[in-house]
Amino acid sequence: MAPRTVSVVNMKGGVGKSTTVACIAESLAADAGLRVLVIDLDPQSNVSMMLSGLDRWGDLRENGQTIDTYFNQYVYGGEPKFFHELIGRSVSDITSAPNLDMLISTPEFRYIEREALAKWVRQGFDIEGLKRKLGGLTNAAIESVGDSYDLVLFDCPPGISMFAEAAIEMSEFILIPTIPDFVSRLGIFAFRKRAVRAMEQRRFTEDRIWTLITKFEQANALHESEAALLRDQFNVFDVQVPQSEEIARAAQWSDQPRSIDQKYGQSAQVIRLLAGEFTERVGLV
Amino acid sequence: MIEKALGGVFKVVTAEAAANPAFARRLEDALGKFAEDYVERRKAESAVANFHPFIAFRNETPEGFRKQVGKFSAPELRLVVAKHHLDPSGVLKARATKKALVEHIVTAAEKRAARDAKLFEY
Numbered sequence: 001m002a003p004r005t006v007s008v009v010n011m012k013g014g015v016g017k018s019t020t021v022a023c024i025a026e027s028l029a030a031d032a033g034l035r036v037l038v039i040d041l042d043p044q045s046n047v048s049m050m051l052s053g054l055d056r057w058g059d060l061r062e063n064g065q066t067i068d069t070y071f072n073q074y075v076y077g078g079e080p081k082f083f084h085e086l087i088g089r090s091v092s093d094i095t096s097a098p099n100l101d102m103l104i105s106t107p108e109f110r111y112i113e114r115e116a117l118a119k120w121v122r123q124g125f126d127i128e129g130l131k132r133k134l135g136g137l138t139n140a141a142i143e144s145v146g147d148s149y150d151l152v153l154f155d156c157p158p159g160i161s162m163f164a165e166a167a168i169e170m171s172e173f174i175l176i177p178t179i180p181d182f183v184s185r186l187g188i189f190a191f192r193k194r195a196v197r198a199m200e201q202r203r204f205t206e207d208r209i210w211t212l213i214t215k216f217e218q219a220n221a222l223h224e225s226e227a228a229l230l231r232d233q234f235n236v237f238d239v240q241v242p243q244s245e246e247i248a249r250a251a252q253w254s255d256q257p258r259s260i261d262q263k264y265g266q267s268a269q270v271i272r273l274l275a276g277e278f279t280e281r282v283g284l285v
Numbered sequence: 286m287i288e289k290a291l292g293g294v295f296k297v298v299t300a301e302a303a304a305n306p307a308f309a310r311r312l313e314d315a316l317g318k319f320a321e322d323y324v325e326r327r328k329a330e331s332a333v334a335n336f337h338p339f340i341a342f343r344n345e346t347p348e349g350f351r352k353q354v355g356k357f358s359a360p361e362l363r364l365v366v367a368k369h370h371l372d373p374s375g376v377l378k379a380r381a382t383k384k385a386l387v388e389h390i391v392t393a394a395e396k397r398a399a400r401d402a403k404l405f406e407y
Contacts, residue, residue, distance in 0.1 A: 189404040225337065225369040232340045233401075 003037070003149040004282045005142065007171040009195075012187030013158035016177045016214035018047035019247060020274075021155040023264075025051065027275035029097035030260050034150040034284065037087065040067060040105035041164055042157035046251075048104035052091040053253030060088045060104050068109045071163075074137060075116045083141040084148075095257040101149075113162055134166040142170065150284060160194060168198045173282055177214045177241075180226035188234065206235070210281065212274075213240040237281075239274045242267070329361045338369055339401075342394035350394065354387050362386035 008021050021038055028034040040048045049057050060066065065086045073080055092100045120130055142152055154171065156164035168174060174195045178184045188211060195209045211234040217223050230236050241247070246265035254263070261268045279285055302309040336357075342350050357365065362383065366372050371393040377386070 186404070192405075221368045222370050228337045229339055232337070232343070 002146045003035075003142070003152045004173070004284055005152045005154070005171045006173045006175055006282060007154040007156055007164070007167045008175045008177065009154075009156035009160075009164060009168065009191065010176050010178060010184075010187045011159055011190040012178075012184055015179050015184050015187065016241065017158075018042070018044075018050060018155055019251065020175065020177045020212060020214065020241070021047050021153050022050045022251070023241075023247070023271045024275050024278050025100055025102075025151075025153055026092055026094050026097055026263075027260060027271050028151060028279065028284075029092065029100035030094045031096075031272060031275065032279060032284075033099070034279075035099040035148060036101070037145065037149045037152045038100070038102040038155065039152065039167070040103065040155050041109075041161070041167055042105055042155055043107050043110035044157065045105045045107065045109075047155040048102065048106075050251045050253065051100070051102055052088055052104060053093065053255075056088065056091060056253075057104055061106050065104070066109070067103050067105045067163075068112055070103070070141060071112050071116065071137065075112060075119055083144045087145070093254045093257055094260055094263060096259065117162070130162065131165060131169070134162055135169050138163075138166040139170050151282070160191070165194075168195065169201065171198075172202075172204065172208065174198070174209045175212055175278075176210065177212045178230065179215045180213050180223045180230055182226070185226060185230065188230075192234075209235060211236045213237065215243045216240045217243045237274070237277055239270065239277050241270060241274060244270075247271075325360070329358070329364050332361050333357060333365050333368070336365065338365060338371065338390055338394045339397050342398055347391075347395070351387065351391050354390050355383075359383040359386060362390060365390060 008017050010017055025036045025038050029036045038047060038051060040046075045057070052060065064081075065088055067086075069081055070083060070086055072078070087101050087103050089101050090098045091102050094100070116134070117130065120133060125133060154164075154167035156167055160168075176188055176191065176195075178188055192209070196206055199206060199208055211230055213227050213230060213236060216227065227240065244267045246267040249265075250263050250267075260271070264271055298312075302312055336353075338354070341353055345353060354362070354365075359382070363381075363386065366377060366386065366389065371390060377389055381389070
């Protein structure tokens with residue numbers, strides 16, 4: 001059975017995209033025993049470092065097990081690499097999440113898009129052709145490992161890069177984390193049309209585009225007001241992720257294997273609720 | 286640390302209230318005034334808790350919305366303004382009349398609706 005594919009994306013940075021990916025991936029792998037593959041498309045590499053830790057990230061980078069390597073071979077040529085050879089296995093520091101794998105990103109990834117564009121445009125590709133080519137490569141990659149996973153999560157960079165576009169086009173669902181404030185809400189408007197078009201191309205409907213309220217502050221009246229408005233305007237998760245020091249601390253990888261509860265403290269409860277709702281929405285129950 | 290400090294302070298206050306009837310009376314008056322304000326504030330908060338001006342504006346005709354807003358008292362309307370950040374420049378005076386508050390909220394909702402309509406076409 002093909003895995004469920006979900007892109008986590010927002011035009012705006014700092015809304016909690018990588019944290020959302022990490023929380024969902026770890027909870028589903030640890031609590032639900034799902035086989036999860038995280039693909040980091042953001043050159044900032046935040047989710048790569050959060051999930052695999054700096055040491056492992058460095059090792060994977062040194063071994064060339066990166067998203068850069070996968071696309072590099074099509075841009076610069078060289079020895080062909082299979083997609084599955086590039087995946088880092090059992091990356092998480094959560095003891096009960098052995099089925100959480102990831103393809104890390106590195107800061108160099110930002111050059112690949114530029115080089116790919118330059119090369120393929122020289123070869124006569126137009127924008128649509130470029131998108132098809134990148135989409136095809138991404139599709140082929142996921143298809144080659146599809147049987148090994150229940151869920152593939154793409155962590156997209158802020159803005160819309162060509163790689164993010166390819167991920168969005170091949171995803172069955174789109175999740176937009178958003179802080180309930182004025183500028184973060186703008187990020188949804190900026191992105192929504194693009195997401196709707198991607199869904200329509202696959203003959204899916206808008207109900208596959210979801211908003212997740214993140215960094216919610218209980219005592220902030222403006223957050224309360226904006227959250228109500230978001231719920232009125234968009235398809236919003238019931239679960240809201242609160243602003244939490246524990247979740248922020250969990251971003252730091254631990255040398256000592258730990259449980260979800262040890263990693264996220266009291267916030268583990270809300271992460272489980274989020275993962276539960278996510279599982280229902282993607283149909284992995 | 287702070288719990289211990291507060292415990293010490295309240296112990297002193299409790300002992301003084303028990304030993305000094307005049308102090309106990311002044312304490313009662315202060316607490317009574319606070320309780321009155323507290324009840325008023327909570328009443329107003331619960332009256333507007335389920336009212337969101339931007340959502341209500343979309344679901345109502347302009348006249349219907351104005352009527353709905355007009356049902357609230359001036360303190361309740363002030364809470365609506367504060368909660369939904371309807372006066373970012375602080376142009377509303379502290380003693381603004383109910384009429385002025387209603388007008389302000391209706392205008393803010395109209396502007397916001399027009400702006401959001403454009404955003405959907407962003």
